Amino acid sequence: MTSGTAGRLARQDRIRRLGNAVNLSTALGMAVARLGRASVRPGPRGLLLAEGYRLPFPVAGAFTVGxxxxxxxxxxxxxxxxxxxxxxxxxxxxxxxxxPFLPAYGVAMAWSVLRTGDRAAANAFERGAGLVRGGYRELPVRPLGPVVRTLLTGRRPPRRET
Incomplete structure (x- = not known):
């Protein structure tokens, strides 16, 4: 966002900003940025860009809070x-x-690991945000039965001879 554009944000961006301010997720994002010693600057469409984040969690090239x-x-x-x-x-x-985004994202990530062995490939939030744009790859879905049996028994199913 260039200086002076805050008043010219599109209606949907103003709505998102207000909603994320009211639900306190942007305040949480600012606290996370401060804790991670990141510098924050205005970005496009009313977003705040935090750079130089120094904590090892989460393991991601980038992440968003509010x-x-x-x-x-x-x-x-x-x-x-x-x-x-x-x-x-x-x-x-x-x-x-x-x-509520945090536990919902956690469930979506667990589902993705269960179905694909990857935290993002079947994660509804990552897919909705544009999987490939986020640097993730499409992976095939695994049959659920063998995965559940492995989780319950702790034993891998025998390999099929091809």
Whole structure:
């Protein structure tokens, strides 16, 4: 966002900003940025870009909390599309009314690991934000039966001879 554009945000961006302010997710994002010693600057469409995040969690090239998009590096050095991917996560925070996003994301991540062995490939939030734009890859879904049996018994199913 260039200086003086705050008053010219599109209606939907003003709604997202207000919602994420009211549900306290942007305040949480600012606290996370401060805790991670990131510098925060205004970004496009009313987003806040936090750069230089120094904590080892979460394990991601970038992540979003409310309207705060955080990265260990610099936003101008990320691959094209990542900013848009993270912006979609800011909308997910809005639609989940803030903090309920965290357990919902955790469930979606567990489901993805169960179905694909990967935390993002079948995660509804990552898919909704644009899986490939976020740097993730499409993976085939595994049959659920053998995965559940492995979880329950602790034994892998025997390999099929091909």
């Amino acid at each position: 309207d705060v998009l955080l990265t260990a590096g610099r936003w101008d050095r990320h691959r094209p599309g990542l900013l848009e991917h993270e912006e979609r996560h800011s909308w997910q925070w809005f639609w989940c009314a803030g903090l």
